[in-house]
Amino acid sequence: MDTHWLRRLLLVAMLGAIAACATPPTPVSEIPDNGAETTAAGETEPTTATAATATQIVALTALTADIIHTLDDDTLVGIPGSRILREDDRFADLATVSEGRTEPDLEKIVALQPDLVIGAKGFHDKTLERLQAMDIETLTAEVNSWASLKRLTQDLAQRIGRDPQPLLARYDACLAQAPATAPTALVLVSRQPLLSPNQDSWAGDFLAQFNIANVTADYQGESPFEGYITLSAETVLAANPEALLIVETGDNLLEQLQGDAFWSQLKATQTDAVYRFDYFGLVNPGSIASIEATCRKLSQL
Known part of the structure; x- marks a missing residue:
């Protein structure tokens, strides 16, 4: 290793001590x-x-x-x-x-x-x-x-x-799979609180590219995550989307939501238009392959 990079390693140690x-x-x-x-x-x-x-x-x-x-x-x-x-x-x-x-x-x-x-x-x-x-x-x-x-x-x-x-x-080629028309949809990424992406997020733009009417696209409000808004059960019922996109991160979100009182009152649950999506691809782009997998799945709604 040359002296230039050795000096950088020494600087790393110094910065670490200062940061502490x-x-x-x-x-x-x-x-x-x-x-x-x-x-x-x-x-x-x-x-x-x-x-x-x-x-x-x-x-x-x-x-x-x-x-x-x-x-x-x-x-x-x-x-x-x-x-x-x-x-x-x-x-x-x-x-x-x-x-x-x-x-x-x-x-x-x-x-x-x-x-x-x-x-x-x-x-x-x-x-x-x-x-x-x-x-x-x-x-x-x-x-x-x-x-x-x-x-x-x-x-x-x-x-x-x-x-x-x-x-x-x-x-x-991925975007070319977008259908000419698609159902209204609500994406849910967590239950407590109920979080959904608006148009200022990767997920929101993904839905728009596939001509899917995101019912929370224009919503604004307080949220711990930029591009996402917090919903109440009453807001979800009022939106009453034709499809529900549930983002799984390993905590069985769909099963949790199925236990909530409002869940069975939604049009999408009554018509079995509930779809599981991986976190990578829809919420976090993740990789090229995960993006392409999400394109294929959205095209089938």
Whole structure:
């Protein structure tokens, strides 16, 4: 390992010690730009006029890891600990730099000597700021619509000098499965509270692309998650959608909802128009394969 990267590893140790006794960090919106970072979904501002081609990338999200590996299977050197990636043999020999929702391991990242690290807006901000302080280029990704997914893919392809068109063609083929007409629908992702996506979310945009009338598309209100709103049982009954899309995350949400008094009064339950969806694909894009699986399932409503 050369002295340049050794100095970076020493800096990681110093930053870790400082972070352990520091006051809460300043919100990201109040921190001035000091490196290459995304200012909008899929759009970046490099520190130089033309960003150098990246050859060693650490991706902190499953989706960006999948996009990079699909574009070029020799560029990715580090990945997050994700169920989707663990189940995919293509990623078996790559270093894992994070697990679950814990903060990524800075020392592991720096040891991989990356020339680009990609993270998720809001979740990896602190990690990316620390890497920028070590002059490691970063990119902050936010995918909350199909348009932002396409922009991100084009940007990543440009950064590694690859053609995005084959992957963009897969996206177009996915969207081509959208029916001309579709039922009104309500997506439920949790029970306490009842959460549903509006139009400002990946799930909301996905439904719109498939001509599915999301009954909560225009709803606004207080919610712990951006792009999602909290519903009451009375609101669900008033909306009375033709189809119910239940997002499973391993806690048997559908069985829980079936025990609620309002459930049997809904049109969708009475006509057996209740569909289970995986969290990856509909709520969290997850991977290209999970997005394509969701396209197929939505086309069958």
